[in-house]
Amino acid sequence: MGLFALAASLALCASPQAAQTAPSADPRASALVTLDGEHAWKFEGDAKAWGLESERIRRQVQVSAGLWPMPERGPVHAIVRGEVDRGEYKVQAILLETRPGFFVGGSLYLPAKRAGRAPAVLCPHGHWTNGRFCRRSDDEVKGELASGAETNADAARFHLQARCVQLARMGCIIFFYDMVGVADTLQLGHGEGFTDLESILWGESAFGLQTWNSLRTLDWIAARPDVDPARIGVTGESGGGTQTFILCALDPRPAVAFPAVMVSTEMQGGCVCENAPQLRIGINNVAIAALMAPRPLALSGANDWTLHIENHGLPELKAVYKALGVADDVAARCWPQFGHNYNLLAREEMERWFDKYLKLGAGPDLHEKPFTPIEPAELTALGSRGALPAEAKSGDEIRASLRAAAADRFNALIPKSKADVERYRAVVEPALEVLLHTSLASIDPVTCVKSADKPDVITFSASDGGPPVIATLLVPAKSNGTLCIAVSGDARELVTPSSKAFGLPVTYLMPRLLLDSDEAAKLRVDERHAAYAGYTWCYNRVLIAERVRDLLVVISAARQIEGAKRVVLWGARRGGPEALLAAALGRRHLDTVMVDADWDFADIKSLDDPDMLPGALRYGGLDGFAALVLPVPLTIADQNHARAWPATSAMRDVVKGLDLMTGATLSLSERIVEQH
Numbered sequence: 001m002g003l004f005a006l007a008a009s010l011a012l013c014a015s016p017q018a019a020q021t022a023p024s025a026d027p028r029a030s031a032l033v034t035l036d037g038e039h040a041w042k043f044e045g046d047a048k049a050w051g052l053e054s055e056r057i058r059r060q061v062q063v064s065a066g067l068w069p070m071p072e073r074g075p076v077h078a079i080v081r082g083e084v085d086r087g088e089y090k091v092q093a094i095l096l097e098t099r100p101g102f103f104v105g106g107s108l109y110l111p112a113k114r115a116g117r118a119p120a121v122l123c124p125h126g127h128w129t130n131g132r133f134c135r136r137s138d139d140e141v142k143g144e145l146a147s148g149a150e151t152n153a154d155a156a157r158f159h160l161q162a163r164c165v166q167l168a169r170m171g172c173i174i175f176f177y178d179m180v181g182v183a184d185t186l187q188l189g190h191g192e193g194f195t196d197l198e199s200i201l202w203g204e205s206a207f208g209l210q211t212w213n214s215l216r217t218l219d220w221i222a223a224r225p226d227v228d229p230a231r232i233g234v235t236g237e238s239g240g241g242t243q244t245f246i247l248c249a250l251d252p253r254p255a256v257a258f259p260a261v262m263v264s265t266e267m268q269g270g271c272v273c274e275n276a277p278q279l280r281i282g283i284n285n286v287a288i289a290a291l292m293a294p295r296p297l298a299l300s301g302a303n304d305w306t307l308h309i310e311n312h313g314l315p316e317l318k319a320v321y322k323a324l325g326v327a328d329d330v331a332a333r334c335w336p337q338f339g340h341n342y343n344l345l346a347r348e349e350m351e352r353w354f355d356k357y358l359k360l361g362a363g364p365d366l367h368e369k370p371f372t373p374i375e376p377a378e379l380t381a382l383g384s385r386g387a388l389p390a391e392a393k394s395g396d397e398i399r400a401s402l403r404a405a406a407a408d409r410f411n412a413l414i415p416k417s418k419a420d421v422e423r424y425r426a427v428v429e430p431a432l433e434v435l436l437h438t439s440l441a442s443i444d445p446v447t448c449v450k451s452a453d454k455p456d457v458i459t460f461s462a463s464d465g466g467p468p469v470i471a472t473l474l475v476p477a478k479s480n481g482t483l484c485i486a487v488s489g490d491a492r493e494l495v496t497p498s499s500k501a502f503g504l505p506v507t508y509l510m511p512r513l514l515l516d517s518d519e520a521a522k523l524r525v526d527e528r529h530a531a532y533a534g535y536t537w538c539y540n541r542v543l544i545a546e547r548v549r550d551l552l553v554v555i556s557a558a559r560q561i562e563g564a565k566r567v568v569l570w571g572a573r574r575g576g577p578e579a580l581l582a583a584a585l586g587r588r589h590l591d592t593v594m595v596d597a598d599w600d601f602a603d604i605k606s607l608d609d610p611d612m613l614p615g616a617l618r619y620g621g622l623d624g625f626a627a628l629v630l631p632v633p634l635t636i637a638d639q640n641h642a643r644a645w646p647a648t649s650a651m652r653d654v655v656k657g658l659d660l661m662t663g664a665t666l667s668l669s670e671r672i673v674e675q676h
Contacts, residue, residue: 079103106175120231125182154373201615298331299332414620487579577600594634
């Protein structure tokens with residue numbers, strides 16, 4: 001086909017009518033995943049395969065929680081605010097300073113009889129009214145007794161205290177701690193403070209803060225001189241079940257766990273504190289709970305979203321545990337006659353599980369006995385026992401300190417010598433793979449096939465199972481072996497070379513990426529998105545991530561195109577940022593990268609901006625990711641002359657190859673003319 005015929009073909013493909021037809025057929029425009037419904041996941045492989053898969057899943061959780069890299073964790077400051085003596089055990093009201101100026105309340109149960117170091121159990125609670133202060137009404141107590149869920153009125157009324165008392169009687173030290181915004185932990189409201197645009201761009205969330213609190217309670221309990229750090233269990237129900245399996249996924253120290261009425265292949269967690277961008281894209285709670293393996297794990301189910309746990313969830317967990325040679329160390333049992341609960345039957349199942357694996361010596365006939373509950377006024381670490389310490393921060397101060405700490409951790413990564421380069425890459429590149437939920441490893445190998453009737457149209461199909469990517473090929477009469485992948489930020493127009501660049505002996509490849517800016521608002525989930533965009537992005541890629549995935553597919557296979565000896569990536573206008581992100585992950589397939597970049601993620605003003613990327617600012621934004629492109633020669637055209645590129649400039653100083661054009665007057669197409 002001649003040059004002018006190809007140009008005509010390109011013009012047709014770039015028409016608004018054509019652009020409207022292609023994106024609408026892409027299932028990603030309509031088939032969004034929500035927290036409801038069925039979430040399939042399974043593992044097929046051996047112990048080595050699980051080692052790789054578990055590392056990938058754990059990193060996904062850690063990045064989503066804003067804990068990649070993990071912050072330094074020194075000693076935890078604890079304040080005792082009173083004690084109730086029940087003879088067999090004592091209960092102390094505690095405030096833990098889990099981060100500077102932020103305090104988590106809790107009840108510490110100390111058994112009277114302890115021989116040497118005692119086992120310990122952490123108890124996060126679910127979304128019960130008033131949390132660990134929960135006190136059921138007379139009618140609720142009658143209902144629990146009538147149904148057989150409970151046999152003792154005190155246990156029915158104070159069902160959250162019941163497991164703490166029983167475990168303390170079995171010789172365990174128990175720390176029963178608050179959710180954020182509940183009971184004594186009131187510096188931030190529950191699920192509040194992190195749903196705004198800036199928090200999402202910085203990768204901050206209620207889920208992340210609550211996860212951090214769990215890690216710090218574990219740090220504190222494991223460091224106590226009266227605790228055996230090799231015998232620590234964790235158990236919580238509902239939202240506390242979420243905290244249980246998340247904590248055990250991120251930290252190897254818990255020896256045994258029992259998340260009650262939470263893990264399933266169905267509903268994944270309905271609160272802001274259980275959802276965050278990127279957390280469950282491609283996985284589910286079963287996959288995250290499997291990170292407990294090979295440590296013993298048991299689950300309970302009820303007549304809720306965990307109803308089918310024995311048949312959907314447990315088999316997937318069994319596959320992991322079997323691969324590791326410990327198939328008997330995972331179990332699940334459902335009581336379909338009861339609604340959402342952590343009642344006597346489920347508690348005793350947990351207590352027998354902990355008795356076995358923490359070696360408590362109670363035996364199989366273990367049963368809970370009556371106890372004298374403690375009223376909320378005696379449990380509190382505040383109120384009559386004093387206010388928060390003077391160093392306690394306000395909600396705004398806590399958010400500001402979180403952001404400052406994240407910025408400091410990134411700045412500390414910026415390379416100052418060649419020895420720092422791999423350390424930088426080891427943190428930022430895996431983080432970007434999670435933020436985009438894509439990588440070369442996930443899409444390779446890629447096949448490319450020319451259309452039989454349209455030789456200028458190529459279809460690229462990746463191994464990740466995602467939709468194929470269509471691209472238009474513009475071949476000159478005589479090629480010098482340079483293939484230029486050209487992309488703009490708008491699917492309604494393909495990048496057309498300037499008249500000057502058009503006469504070059506360069507082959508142009510123009511992929512059609514997912515959707516255009518007008519379609520971005522459709523990538524959201526019903527009314528939940530307005531309350532917290534993390535409900536959408538917990539399960540689905542954002543638009544720019546989808547487009548980067550498509551571009552990375554093309555980059556991966558570009559050298560398969562006949563005559564392509566040298567591959568150039570050209571990101572024009574708003575296509576510059578997505579080209580830069582794709583180049584950061586696909587640099588080994590590229591010889592030169594040239595992008596427009598007079599914009600950054602900090603400039604985003606709306607959650608529905610088509611270039612929204614949650615967590616991007618935590619890793620330096622475009623600058624942080626641009627540094628990954630080196631040593632591939634990189635041209636950044638910043639027409640506004642307003643951007644600082646500290647990480648990229650620092651990388652340039654230790655890895656040669658950066659061409660930072662903050663005063664650029666040449667268009668990128670003219671740059672192609674200059675270089676080729």
